[in-house]
Amino acid sequence: MTTEQIPPPQRLLMGPGPTNADPRVLRAMSAPLVGQYDPAMTGYMNETMELYRQAFRTRNQATLLVDGTSGAGIEAALVSLNEPGDRVLVPIFGRFGHLPKEIAGRCGAEVHVREVEWGQVFTPSAIERAIAATRPKLLALVQGDTSTTMNQPLEEIGQICRRLGVLFYTDVTATLGGNVFEMDLWGLDAATSGLQKCLAGPSGSSPVSLSPRAAEVVNGRRHVEAGIADGSAPVGTRIASNYFDLAMIMDYWGQARLNHHTEATSMLYAARECARLLAAEGIDNAVARHRLHGEAMLAGLRGMGLEVFGDVVHKMNNVVAVRIPDGVDGDAARTALLEDYGIEIGTSFGPLHGKVWRIGTMGYNARKDAVMPTLAAMEQMLRSAGAAVVAGGGTGAAREIYQDARLPAGARA
Numbered sequence: 001m002t003t004e005q006i007p008p009p010q011r012l013l014m015g016p017g018p019t020n021a022d023p024r025v026l027r028a029m030s031a032p033l034v035g036q037y038d039p040a041m042t043g044y045m046n047e048t049m050e051l052y053r054q055a056f057r058t059r060n061q062a063t064l065l066v067d068g069t070s071g072a073g074i075e076a077a078l079v080s081l082n083e084p085g086d087r088v089l090v091p092i093f094g095r096f097g098h099l100p101k102e103i104a105g106r107c108g109a110e111v112h113v114r115e116v117e118w119g120q121v122f123t124p125s126a127i128e129r130a131i132a133a134t135r136p137k138l139l140a141l142v143q144g145d146t147s148t149t150m151n152q153p154l155e156e157i158g159q160i161c162r163r164l165g166v167l168f169y170t171d172v173t174a175t176l177g178g179n180v181f182e183m184d185l186w187g188l189d190a191a192t193s194g195l196q197k198c199l200a201g202p203s204g205s206s207p208v209s210l211s212p213r214a215a216e217v218v219n220g221r222r223h224v225e226a227g228i229a230d231g232s233a234p235v236g237t238r239i240a241s242n243y244f245d246l247a248m249i250m251d252y253w254g255q256a257r258l259n260h261h262t263e264a265t266s267m268l269y270a271a272r273e274c275a276r277l278l279a280a281e282g283i284d285n286a287v288a289r290h291r292l293h294g295e296a297m298l299a300g301l302r303g304m305g306l307e308v309f310g311d312v313v314h315k316m317n318n319v320v321a322v323r324i325p326d327g328v329d330g331d332a333a334r335t336a337l338l339e340d341y342g343i344e345i346g347t348s349f350g351p352l353h354g355k356v357w358r359i360g361t362m363g364y365n366a367r368k369d370a371v372m373p374t375l376a377a378m379e380q381m382l383r384s385a386g387a388a389v390v391a392g393g394g395t396g397a398a399r400e401i402y403q404d405a406r407l408p409a410g411a412r413a
Contacts, residue, residue, distance in 0.1 A: 017362065055283065086136075175198065
């Protein structure tokens with residue numbers, strides 16, 4: 001059998017992620033490989049760590065990459081911080097809160113869950129009450145859940161966790177680089193992300209940062225074997241995974257440079273370039289850019305007459321959900337948008353499946369010449385599907401946002 005090179009179709013990825021990678025990231029990935037202990041590679045790794053300290057807004061020494069998609073970072077954090085029997089509190093406000101719940105459960109943790117209606121977020125007082133009731137070792141909370149498009153406020157929660165002696169972990173896969181995130185200022189102990197959303201890269205590398213307090217917990221499990229101290233109680237357990245053992249990964253990225261795995265060199269190049277581009281633009285500028293284009297998309301969808309889902313006050317900058325109009329087959333309409341215009345938008349999960357579309361404006365696609373064609377194509381798609389839409393309402397409303405707004409100097413258009 002003879003096979004040819006893969007010829008991917010040209011797509012404008014305007015769903016909740018992944019997004020189109022920045023061409024500069026793709027070019028970085030094509031650079032020649034070097035050995036993982038080559039002095040040049042060591043330099044690239046050190047530069048990458050420093051760039052992600054800037055991205056996370058942290059001084060944490062333990063800021064590094066886990067080779068794998070964003071889920072790899074989540075699993076590495078949870079399997080390294082939790083021992084069997086530890087209590088973990090997971091507040092869930094969308095589908096992606098169920099992932100830390102499942103992983104913590106697989107680690108043998110005693111998982112406690114609190115939930116709010118999809119489209120809402122938790123108040124700090126609700127989190128505090130849940131912590132007081134469950135007394136967990138760790139709070140695992142998603143910042144931005146793309147299934148509902150909600151952005152959970154974190155500013156007050158770190159202080160609550162410190163006061164009550166709880167480690168605070170958050171998943172910032174969907175938010176880092178496009179929404180405000182302040183790891184040190186907000187008192188986070190662990191955070192993990194991915195490249196494929198606001199950072200404008202491909203999936204396959206997960207930036208991770210651990211506070212000194214979290215790193216101490218992880219390092220405390222470095223050489224511990226399951227055992228009996230006084231004949232009645234276990235003294236602790238080693239981290240259950242070799243590949244996701246953050247103590248070993250910290251040794252690999254640290255000065256010791258102890259062998260743990262073969263670094264995914266091309267993905268490191270990609271992750272470094274994503275963070276370099278973010279630093280060059282300026283994080284505040286990148287957040288402002290995502291906010292502007294997110295507002296334009298929101299206004300355009302409303303201008304067409306579509307109803308927005310959820311509490312818009314707490315919506316992420318980079319994704320919005322709209323209710324599918326009555327009488328429109330949501331999946332068929334998405335297929336038509338893809339086949340006729342080469343534009344991808346997302347459906348949703350669970351209670352929202354078939355009820356909303358999710359449209360993203362993130363990373364490389366957080367720009368006017370991605371937003372306007374998407375709105376124009378959606379209007380034509382909806383007309384073909386028999387929906388009543390305001391002619392020109394989408395692009396007209398978005399244009400008003402762009403006319404009235406000005407990006408900060410340095411922000412990419």
